[in-house]
Amino acid sequence: MNKDKIYAEPREPVAPFEFNRQVVEVFDDMLGRSVPLYHESIRRQAQIAASRYQPATRIYDLGCSNGNFGLAFCDEIAAQDFEMVAVDNSVPMLTTYGQRLAERTVSGHIQLLDQDIRTVELNRASVVVINLTLQFLPVADRDALIRDVYRCLVPGGVLLLTEKVVHENAEMNDLEQDFYYRFKAENGYSQMEISQKREALENVLVPESIEVHQQRLQQSGFNAVDVWLKWFNFASILAMKTDG
Ligand code: GEK
Numbered sequence: 001m002n003k004d005k006i007y008a009e010p011r012e013p014v015a016p017f018e019f020n021r022q023v024v025e026v027f028d029d030m031l032g033r034s035v036p037l038y039h040e041s042i043r044r045q046a047q048i049a050a051s052r053y054q055p056a057t058r059i060y061d062l063g064c065s066n067g068n069f070g071l072a073f074c075d076e077i078a079a080q081d082f083e084m085v086a087v088d089n090s091v092p093m094l095t096t097y098g099q100r101l102a103e104r105t106v107s108g109h110i111q112l113l114d115q116d117i118r119t120v121e122l123n124r125a126s127v128v129v130i131n132l133t134l135q136f137l138p139v140a141d142r143d144a145l146i147r148d149v150y151r152c153l154v155p156g157g158v159l160l161l162t163e164k165v166v167h168e169n170a171e172m173n174d175l176e177q178d179f180y181y182r183f184k185a186e187n188g189y190s191q192m193e194i195s196q197k198r199e200a201l202e203n204v205l206v207p208e209s210i211e212v213h214q215q216r217l218q219q220s221g222f223n224a225v226d227v228w229l230k231w232f233n234f235a236s237i238l239a240m241k242t243d244g
Pocket of ligand 1: 019031042062063064065066067068069087088089090093115116117118130131132133136137
């Protein structure tokens with residue numbers, strides 16, 4: 001695995017963060033060292049998705065990157081047939097995903113789509129995954145996407161949403177941020193790397209509070225919502241379209 005050294009040297013100015021080839025080459029190292037419980041959350045989401053997948057429906061992975069969720073899902077679903085649409089607007093990400101798929105046997109069909117997730121036509125899904133990606137959309141576009149996700153789900157369908165979050169109380173938010181930067185330092189990032197990455201993500205990754213996510217999900221129609229995983233400023237949410 002290539003080591004993420006993107007911000008190891010001083011940059012002046014620090015350009016806004018992009019999912020380009022340089023990022024794709026170090027992506028797994030970057031996520032493993034920058035997202036607390038990343039592997040745990042991917043593995044459990046793959047298990048939840050496999051347990052909720054309904055035959056003759058689709059799974060959408062919106063912001064699929066290089067396929068970590070999709071490949072974990074293939075392991076969980078074993079020999080069962082399925083149809084997944086994996087969407088990302090970074091071509092280098094999708095190229096890597098395609099190469100990884102070519103190296104293995106998959107029991108179902110995974111379609112890789114180079115498209116903005118805001119314009120994808122969503123249909124007849126039992127599972128939708130938006131893992132660490134809603135946070136990159138303009139805030140004004142988030143309600144429409146979540147409403148559309150709810151509309152496309154069949155009864156019993158689920159949305160798996162993972163996001164970096166902020167706390168509504170400033171003092172608590174500072175504490176959570178501090179622990180996050182401590183986590184990154186423990187994983188070998190220097191203070192310069194941490195602060196340059198923070199600058200690169202300014203106005204690119206815009207996190208919201210858990211309360212805002214819950215309200216949006218409820219207003220979109222989801223009647224069962226749970227934060228099933230939480231680590232300081234990261235949260236994984238399970239939202240269900242139930243009958244009652
Ligand atoms: C994982 N889910 O490993 N349309 C399509 N793709 C987009 C858009 C958009 N509007 N905005 C961002 N992306 C993955 C991790 S990474 C999170 C997701 C991170 C894509 C972008 O190209 C990138 O691949 C992904 O969303 C976000 O489970 O790196 O922090």
